[in-house]
Amino acid sequence: MELTWSTDDFAVFDDFLAPEAAATLWEGLRTEDYHFVHGRRDGAWNKVYGLLDGTPLSGPGTLNDPEGHFTGRFADHAPHPSGGATDAVAKQLTEEAARIEPWTGRFGTDWHAFTCRPFLYPLGSGLAWHDDSGDRAASFVFYAHPEWQASWGAELLVSSGTPGARPADQNAHLTSRVGHYVAPHPNRLVVLRSGVPHMIKKVEPHAGDRVRGSVAGFFLRRPADRPQ
Numbered sequence: 001m002e003l004t005w006s007t008d009d010f011a012v013f014d015d016f017l018a019p020e021a022a023a024t025l026w027e028g029l030r031t032e033d034y035h036f037v038h039g040r041r042d043g044a045w046n047k048v049y050g051l052l053d054g055t056p057l058s059g060p061g062t063l064n065d066p067e068g069h070f071t072g073r074f075a076d077h078a079p080h081p082s083g084g085a086t087d088a089v090a091k092q093l094t095e096e097a098a099r100i101e102p103w104t105g106r107f108g109t110d111w112h113a114f115t116c117r118p119f120l121y122p123l124g125s126g127l128a129w130h131d132d133s134g135d136r137a138a139s140f141v142f143y144a145h146p147e148w149q150a151s152w153g154a155e156l157l158v159s160s161g162t163p164g165a166r167p168a169d170q171n172a173h174l175t176s177r178v179g180h181y182v183a184p185h186p187n188r189l190v191v192l193r194s195g196v197p198h199m200i201k202k203v204e205p206h207a208g209d210r211v212r213g214s215v216a217g218f219f220l221r222r223p224a225d226r227p228q
């Protein structure tokens with residue numbers, strides 16, 4: 001795993017998995033069960049995704065909770081290891097915990113467990129500006145597809161500037177109105193501190209039937225440590 005880019009807010013690592021492990025993961029992800037992000041829970045709209053964010057799909061979630069703080073709280077996540085394709089990502093994250101600590105904080109102090117879930121973003125789908133705050137200390141995303149061309153879009157945009165409170169006005173929390181883009185380069189891991197505004201640009205028509213395949217999740221604070 002090579003550190004390619006970092007700021008105080010996020011880090012980009014390349015060659016996260018060994019090449020054979022990355023190929024095995026992509027094969028495994030193709031056979032998981034996916035649902036459209038909307039309608040997964042009793043047909044309800046998933047408010048994280050906007051009306052015009054297209055039709056992303058998500059697969060089975062897992063929870064890596066070695067200390068058992070979250071027992072019973074993540075009913076729709078299987079305990080790690082689940083035997084599913086994303087186990088390889090969770091295992092590697094655990095092994096690299098010390099190297100990502102500047103952005104995640106420390107296991108056992110700042111975070112106690114993490115989730116892991118595969119996503120597929122087909123043509124026309126993306127994710128509007130948001131931050132992953134609340135009970136999250138940090139978030140991560142791993143790009144699992146074997147190929148990505150610049151013309152296919154779907155860049156991760158990360159806003160610069162000090163993350164602040166979360167006013168309802170989506171424009172107001174992008175204080176600096178400048179920032180970075182990260183191409184969803186295969187076998188790349190991005191780690192983002194909680195509260196940093198980010199978004200996914202839509203997959204462009206040039207991508208055709210190729211999907212942006214990722215494994216994403218959140219490093220969780222202890223429920224009692226949540227900021228008010």
Ligand SMILES: O=C(O)CCC(=O)C(=O)O
Binds near residue numbers: 127139141155200216
């Ligand atoms: O896929 C990405 O690049 C970021 C995903 C993300 O922001 C999220 O799932 O909250």
Ligand SMILES: [Fe+2]
Binds near residue numbers: 131139
């Ligand atoms: Fe996010």
